[in-house]
Structures are given as structure tokens and as C-alpha cells.
Amino acid sequence: MKVKTVKDQSKNFLTALNEAVDGKYCLRLYVTGTTPRSVRAITNIKRICETHLKGNYTLEVVDIYQQPVLAKGEQIIAAPTLIKQLPLPLRRFIGDMTDSNRILLGLDLRPINNSDDKNGNGR
Amino acid sequence: MKTKPIKAQKLRPLEKISSGISGLDEITGGGLPKGRPTLVCGNAGCGKTLMAMEFLVRGATDHNEPGVFMSFEENEEELTRNVASLGFDLDALSAKKKIVLDHVRIERSEIEETGEYDLEGLFIRLNYAIESIGAKRVVLDTIEGLFAGLPNHSILRSELRRLFRWLKDKGMSAIITAERGDGLLTRHGLEEYVADCVILLDHRVNEQLSTRRLRVVKYRGSVHGTNEYPFLISKDGFSVLPVTSMGLDHPASSERISSGVERLDTMLGGKGFFRGSSILVSGTAGTGKSSIAAAFVDAAARRGERALYFAFEESQNQILRNMKSISLDLEPWVKKGLLQFHASRPSLCGLEMHLLNIYDAVKKFKPSVVVMDPVTNLISVGTEIEVRSMLTRLIDFFKTEQVTAVFPSLTSGDTSISSPSEVGIASLMDVWVLLRNIESAGERNRGLYILKARGMEHSNQIREVILSNHGIGLVDVYAGPESVLTGSARIEQAGREKADIDRRKALMERREREIARERGVIAAQVAVLNAGLEAKIDEFNQEITDETLLDQVNAKSRVNLAANRQADVEPKIKATNGHNRVEAVRK
Numbered sequence: 001m002k003v004k005t006v007k008d009q010s011k012n013f014l015t016a017l018n019e020a021v022d023g024k025y026c027l028r029l030y031v032t033g034t035t036p037r038s039v040r041a042i043t044n045i046k047r048i049c050e051t052h053l054k055g056n057y058t059l060e061v062v063d064i065y066q067q068p069v070l071a072k073g074e075q076i077i078a079a080p081t082l083i084k085q086l087p088l089p090l091r092r093f094i095g096d097m098t099d100s101n102r103i104l105l106g107l108d109l110r111p112i113n114n115s116d117d118k119n120g121n122g123r
Numbered sequence: 124m125k126t127k128p129i130k131a132q133k134l135r136p137l138e139k140i141s142s143g144i145s146g147l148d149e150i151t152g153g154g155l156p157k158g159r160p161t162l163v164c165g166n167a168g169c170g171k172t173l174m175a176m177e178f179l180v181r182g183a184t185d186h187n188e189p190g191v192f193m194s195f196e197e198n199e200e201e202l203t204r205n206v207a208s209l210g211f212d213l214d215a216l217s218a219k220k221k222i223v224l225d226h227v228r229i230e231r232s233e234i235e236e237t238g239e240y241d242l243e244g245l246f247i248r249l250n251y252a253i254e255s256i257g258a259k260r261v262v263l264d265t266i267e268g269l270f271a272g273l274p275n276h277s278i279l280r281s282e283l284r285r286l287f288r289w290l291k292d293k294g295m296s297a298i299i300t301a302e303r304g305d306g307l308l309t310r311h312g313l314e315e316y317v318a319d320c321v322i323l324l325d326h327r328v329n330e331q332l333s334t335r336r337l338r339v340v341k342y343r344g345s346v347h348g349t350n351e352y353p354f355l356i357s358k359d360g361f362s363v364l365p366v367t368s369m370g371l372d373h374p375a376s377s378e379r380i381s382s383g384v385e386r387l388d389t390m391l392g393g394k395g396f397f398r399g400s401s402i403l404v405s406g407t408a409g410t411g412k413s414s415i416a417a418a419f420v421d422a423a424a425r426r427g428e429r430a431l432y433f434a435f436e437e438s439q440n441q442i443l444r445n446m447k448s449i450s451l452d453l454e455p456w457v458k459k460g461l462l463q464f465h466a467s468r469p470s471l472c473g474l475e476m477h478l479l480n481i482y483d484a485v486k487k488f489k490p491s492v493v494v495m496d497p498v499t500n501l502i503s504v505g506t507e508i509e510v511r512s513m514l515t516r517l518i519d520f521f522k523t524e525q526v527t528a529v530f531p532s533l534t535s536g537d538t539s540i541s542s543p544s545e546v547g548i549a550s551l552m553d554v555w556v557l558l559r560n561i562e563s564a565g566e567r568n569r570g571l572y573i574l575k576a577r578g579m580e581h582s583n584q585i586r587e588v589i590l591s592n593h594g595i596g597l598v599d600v601y602a603g604p605e606s607v608l609t610g611s612a613r614i615e616q617a618g619r620e621k622a623d624i625d626r627r628k629a630l631m632e633r634r635e636r637e638i639a640r641e642r643g644v645i646a647a648q649v650a651v652l653n654a655g656l657e658a659k660i661d662e663f664n665q666e667i668t669d670e671t672l673l674d675q676v677n678a679k680s681r682v683n684l685a686a687n688r689q690a691d692v693e694p695k696i697k698a699t700n701g702h703n704r705v706e707a708v709r710k
Contacts, residue, residue: 032243041238064244068251075228076244078273082237092230094273095238106235 012088025049025057025107026086032079033065037096041080044097052109137344140188140260140296143181144174146363150339150348156319158294160287164301164309165324170335170356171300173209174324175262176202177361178298180211182260183221188296190260191223191252195268198226209360223252229272236274242282246289253293261290261297270311283313308340319343325351329506334473337363353475362479373522375399379579380527383422384415386597387556390573390582396554397578398491399525401518403549405532406558410569411588411595412531413437415556416494417446417453418595419529423492424456431490432464433481435500439464450594463488469500474513477501481517485524493521498530498548511548518551553577558588561609568609571597587613 029045031038042061049057064071064079074083078094084107091106139153148154155161155178163171179190194202202224203213216222225248253261266283273279290297303323304310314321321340326333336351354363379394388395396402402419404412420430434442442464443454456462465484469477485493495517502510521528532548549555555574560567569588573581586597587609601608601616608616 030244032247037239037241044238064247068247071244071248071251072225076248077227077229077242077269078240078245079243079247080240081244090233091235092233093235093237095236095240098238099236102235102237106237 024086025053025084027057028060028062028074028083028085030062030064030070030074030076030079030081030083033063038080040096040098041082044100045082045103048097048100048103052104052107139345141181141186142178143185144177144361144363146352146354147337147361150337150352150363151320151342152346155296155298156343156345157296158291159319160290160295160297160299161320161322162299162301162309162314163322163324164303164314166303166326169324169326170354170361171324172197172202172264173206173356174322174361175264175298175300176206176211177209179222179260179262180206180213180216182296183216188259189221189223189256190262191225191249191256191258192262192264193225193227193249193252194264195227195229195272196265198228199224202226209356209358211360220256223256223258225249225252227268229268231272231274234272234274240278242269242279242286245282246286249286250293253295259294259296261295263297263299265300265302266313267302267310276311280311314341324354334475334509353478355475355479357476357479359483373399373519374525376525380426381422382415383418383420384595384597386586387415387571390584390586390597391554391576392580394579396527398527399522400527400553400577401521401551402527402529402554402556403532403552404529404556404558405534405549407534407560410558410560411590412533412558413442413496414446414449414451414590414595415558415588416496416529416531417442417449417451420462420492420494421451421453421456423527424453424459424461427461428491429460429488430456430462430492430494431484431488432462432494432496433484434464434466434496435469436497438466442466448592449590450592463490469504474501474504474509477504478513478517482520485520485526489524490526493526493528494531495528496531497533499533511551514548515551549575561587561607563609564612566610566612570600570607570609 027045027049029041031041045059049059062070064076070076080094080096082093082097082103084091084093087108093103093106097103138157139151139155140157141148141154142151163174165171176192179192182188182190192202197205199213206213213222213224217224227245227248249261252258269279269283270276287297287299299313301309301311301313304312308314308321308323320342323338323340325336325338327336328334335354335356337354338351339347339349352363354361376398378398379396380398381388381395382391404415406412416432420432423430432439432442437445439457443457446453453462457464463484465480467477467480472480481495498514501513504510518528530548530552552575554576557572557574559570559572561570562568569590571586571588572584585600585602585607587600589596589598598613601613
């Protein structure tokens, strides 16, 4: 893997900044064919996006059986894997997306349940 | 009851593929199982990755079996750089589509588990890599990386089980490396899944010297060496040194070669050592061990054979200079390429490294004679058992290669014939030449005897070694009724004996002269007596003549008288009477 140059990184940062201003989510879901788990993941993520990010996201579903090169390029190990490319930071969600709480947390869409507990008190 | 014999040709034994690692194939009886996964486990820094990499690279270069290296720890660039020191050019191999490197990066902090999943992504990646080059070999290094990155271990376990099954179904000969765990072979109990062949690597430090060891813990469907074998990672890669694989079936030559010291050959039945035998030359400091070794090397070079000299105490130049003092000029042989020196301190590296260096040097130079001077210095590197096992391997190796080896061995203390460690070595040797300081009458001399010489007659006598600028000489000592005399005592004794002989010789000569003189005297006396006798005989003859004349005169006068008297009968004359008497005397 090539190390990204500083220029690239700053460019990414700028784009990310712009995107973040737009608040647009860029998601990519990698699945393996039409296994029940894949289907479940697709429906789950679609539901979450439609509920919480309506009109503010792009979701791309990739079948890595058909594009195995991407598995290496994107460092995919588990399936299904959802990658949140934007807004930064990059995050990976593995599993069939049934744990919507975790996804929402990871997408920074829902504050941690007890906002008082933010500082880690009482844990 | 008759049982049907099992038809051997129908049974197909487990197929094996060469691991490409020297020595490992010997232990495992042919290599790693073909089309099956092998688990290599060990602590950090014991060489798992290198072993796996060598397996792949050798497969790709020597056996035309391309391979996939899936790394969970180092990235492609790091791997390439790390193994470049072993001479593996991964870039070139990748370009030739012989090897695919795939770095799997798992960031725990980026990953969120959101339900059920599997590792199909990994399978697809692996499959893609395998198919892109038609790989036959696969390495997964280190599988622990997955456990660190993915929180759900139960999924991981079942997926790994599936992965190994899948690799087996695809007919991949795989190496999976894993960290060693507490009380377990691997930290996550992987040996339960990948159980066809398990190899354990170990890195131990003993007395500040590290030794790497390898053990085949398990090998389904195959016999294998069960011992711990030392192994090395050197500039030529990974090598295991099996000791038991070398059977005691080396050839035994009956050719004899000269020891380089004439009298020593004489002591050994007049012909010297057997070719391919091991010779221990032991003695305390300064007894001439190295000199005898050098003479042997010199003799070999004179015959046009190659010799290899491993020096653990002196440098090459020092040896060359020192041997010149006993008129052994080894330098021309070095220049001609018949003699090679390998000088190193024993503490430079561990025993195994030494052993490997020796193997390497012998394999490359192909000498017929080897000297290890002094072999006892190696004891400082390892324990006695280790040294002994190393020497056993070394001697076996030399014998297989038909190399005649001389092991000068330093003994401490001069009272005992040998130290215990030496006895351990001695049983491995074919010939044992013992050099000893003999101290008497205020001087020290070197004595040599042959304690043992397998398969040849040898002298039981002590000889004195004389090192001079004429070379090495062995002379008979004076073995008198009281003690053995050497050095000036011997010379003195020899002088005394010579004086004795001289004195007796002079005595005999004088006696001879006396007798000769006496004979002269007696002869003179005989001559005088003879002369006297002659004189007497002459006198007697004269008397007879006179008497005869007288007789005749008398007879004549008697005749005349008778005529005068006119006698009728002539008187008888006996003239011969006197003459007859003379004859009798002469007789």
C-alpha cells in the first residue's frame, strides 16, 4: 500500500471539511453475494439511513465476490462490512447491522444514551 | 490361519513437499505435508516469519510452486526489506508472479461489531491472491493478528476452522504461524484446528549464548524426528541441524595417509592414519599439538589434497609465522589454494553457528583434511553435553564426507592423563595421540604416545618429540630399568653408552694387537729353532760324509793291506751305511 502524501491528506481533509459542512454521509457496504446475512445487512442499513439520514447520504453496495480486488484494497476481512468513508474519521462496521444503536453511535447520529455520563462518571 | 498380505502398492503414503529448509526435510522424512496446513508456533523473535518466508521463496524458486504470503503484522514493504538480508528478492518474485504479498491491516479502533458476520472477506482475498498466480503454497503470518483485531473470538474460531478446512480442500500446502501461549502451544489453542503438523520453535539463552531450537510436535500420518534440533538463521536462511538423521553408515576407507611425521607413521604400523578417521591429539599447553596438526596439513598439501584449518586461538598469520620456526612453510599452500584458514574466537557465536560455519566451509571447499585447533575451546561456548553432541554431529559429518579430521585438544593439569571431558570426546575418536610433558632433572621434554588407534597396529612406546628448525622429529627415549630418560638426560645416557662402547672397542683392539705381536715373537722363535735344526742337520751330514770318506780310505787301505798280505778274499765295503742314517733323520 502506498503511503499517502501530505498533499493528498490535506486535500482529503478539505474535502472532508466541505462534506462535513454539507453533512453528507458517504457509506459503502461490502457484501458477499446474496447470503441471508448480506440481505439482512442491506435491508438493515437502508432502514437506518432512511430513518436517520434521509436525503443526506450516499450508500453504495459492493459485492466482493464480483470485485475481489476491492477486498484487498479496502482491507476487507469480515463480511458484511460497512465503511463510513465520510465524514471522517473512517469507521468500519462489521456484522449484519442488526445492532442499530451501535451503528448510530458510530455514525455520530445519537449522543451517548446518558449525556451526563459523557465524562465517564459512574462507569 | 492365513492372512492376506497387505498390498503395499495400493497404499499411498502421505505426500510431502520439500520445505526448502535444509535439515527440516530430513527430520520430517521428506518435508511438510502436501496440501495440508502446518502450524508453526513459537515465542516472539524465534524465526516463525522467516521460516514461513523461506518455505514460500524456496517453493517459488526451486520447486516452481508459487505462493501467497498473507501477513497480519508487517506490511509488504517491511517484509521485503526484512528478508532482503537473507538474499530473497521479493520484489523480483512478485514481478514474476511467483509470490503475492498481502498485508491485512486490522485497526481495532476503527471496527464496530454490529451483529453476526463471517470472514468471507478474508477468504475472497486469499482466493483472489491464490488464483492470480496459481499458488500452491500459502502462509498466514501471524494468525494472532486476527484475534487482536476482532473482538468476537467464538466467530473467529469457527471461521478459522473453516479457513483451514478450505485451504485443505483447495490443496494448499500452508504454514500458519502463531504465538506461543502459556502452557499451550499457541495462545488461542489453534493447534486444535490445524493439527496435521505442528512445529515448535524456541529461542533459549543459556550462559549468555542463545540457541534456537526446533521440534516437530506432531505430524499426522508420518514418522518424524521427535528431538529438539538446534537451528540457525544465517545469511543463507534457515537451517536445521539434525543429529540423528545422520546414521552410522558412513563408508570406511582402508586407504592410509601419512601423518606428516615420519616416525609417527612408523608408530602407526608404518602407514599413517586411515583416510576419513578422526584423530584426537591431546596434551597440555605447549606440547606441540598444533605443530603435529600443521605437519599433517603440510603432508596433505604435498599430496595435492585440500586442507581446511579452523583456528580458535591463533590468527592465520600467526600460525603461518609460528610454523615457519619448525620449517613448515604453509604459505605456498595457502597461495596455491590448497589450504584455507578459518580463524574465529569460539565465543563469537553459539555452537550451532560454529557447526553451521564448519558445514558450510567443508561443503564449499571440499577438503580431504580438516583441523579444529583446539577443539576444547568450544567447551567454553556450551555445556559439555552440547559440545559432545555437536562433536558427534561434526565427526559424523566428516566421516560421511570422508574427511580426515585432526582435533588438537588442550588438557589442563599435567598429572592426569586426561580430563573427563576429553574422555567423552575420546570415545568418538579413532586415533588418540597423547602428548605429554615429561619433567625430570630440571628440564621439560615432550613425550608422545599413541593411546588408541582403531583398526591398526601401533607402537606402545613413548617417543620424544623434538621440535627444531629441521621440523618435527620423534626419537626413541632411553627406557632404562629405573625410568624413562628424555632430553639431555637421554643424550647424557646415550653419551655414556657410547663411551662405554668405545672403551670396550679399544680394549678389544689392544688385545688383538697383543696377540699379533705374540704371534710375531713365536714365529721368530720358530725360525731360530728351525735354523738351529738346519745347522745341526748340516753338521751331521758333514760328519756322515767325513765318515764315509774315512770308511773308503780305511777300506782302500785294508785292500791295499790285503794285497800286501796277498789275501784270497776281498773284504766287503759298507759305504752306504752313513748315508742311510742321514735320510732317516731328515724324515
